[in-house]
Amino acid sequence: MKKILFSPIIMAFFTFFMLIMIPNSWIERLIPKQRVSQAATELNPLMFQGKYIQSKMLQDHRYLPIYGSSELSRLDEFHPSNYFKENKAGFTPFLIGRGGSISLIHFLNFAEHTDELKGKKLVFILSPQWFQPQGADEPHFVPNYSMLQGYDLAFNHKIDPKVKKMAMRRILHFAPLKDDRMLATLYKAENSNNPWDKGKAALVRPFAYAYRSALGKKDLYYALFGASPRKREINPVVRHKSWAQLRHEANQMGQRESTNNPFLIINSKYNKIKKRVPSMRNYNRGVSYGHSVEYYDFQLVLDLLKESGAKPLFISIPVNGRWYDYTGFPKSGRTAYYKRIKHQIEAEGYPVADFSNHEYDPYFLKDTMHVGWKGWVYVDKAIKDFYNER
Structure with a gap:
């Protein structure tokens, strides 16, 4: 009986040991060549939180990475992933974010x-x-945090130490770091002159390095076995159309799909919030996006991109003016954000496609905040112009 009971445990341990011991180079040779192209519209958090697939993508001139959040999942005919599939422009969009x-x-x-x-x-x-x-708050940070990237930051000696320390101080506020004593020890030591803190970090560093290696191997196995490409129907409606034609067709599509509310929100989304709408009237009085800790976090992004020599285009998306007016969110609190973020980006010498004047443009957004039919047409044009600039 004991032999039968312990055999699966021993086998599981042996299998785990063998998976860990397989050289990374062997695993990489088994990863299909089409894995990166599959991941371009996959929107899989394991890819966002990993390293291998993104590294291969960034090394390939055929891909233009597009970083963002939930708007990237609003796939429709006018979305960059479809538009640039139907209208070849020399690159394939690669979506990163949720x-x-x-x-x-x-x-x-x-x-x-x-x-x-x-x-x-x-x-x-x-x-x-x-x-x-x-x-940033816990509900948004926790599910998107990458343990691999967190550990790699601790061992990253290439980026500006000042930027690194500032980022570590911010990240230490969140539960994944507070609960990870080994990594928290390394982060705290980076910002401390206390010999005791430095000594503790020296003790845990070899174990942290080994754990980091295991996380890297896990990412390789994801690249090998974790493909889950989205099924996308070909939507040739955008093929070989002028920008004016595309805006017109996007406008018509928005009209057809947003008929049950005065905010021009897509019907399916409005049906989900319909019961709560009366309680939202003037709910956001006195609120502003003009003052936020996020500006300091965003500056870390700007500093890192500047140091790395990247060439970014930033796209400033508006909110749904009709909805925000209804909730009492002051126009001044939105304008303060549009102006501040544009100034912050341009101060670093980067271009901004600023669409803040489209708050009331019908069907620019699909709901209260996410890019919609017509909005994607404007974004597509901005991306194409940016890519073609020398």
């Missing part, structure tokens, strides 16, 4: 790939909703 991918999450990701970002064009879509007064 709901809650705020500045600190992107910082950790960029820190992982500083070498590969040099000279690389990329697109970064900003969301006003990130800029709450308190900045």
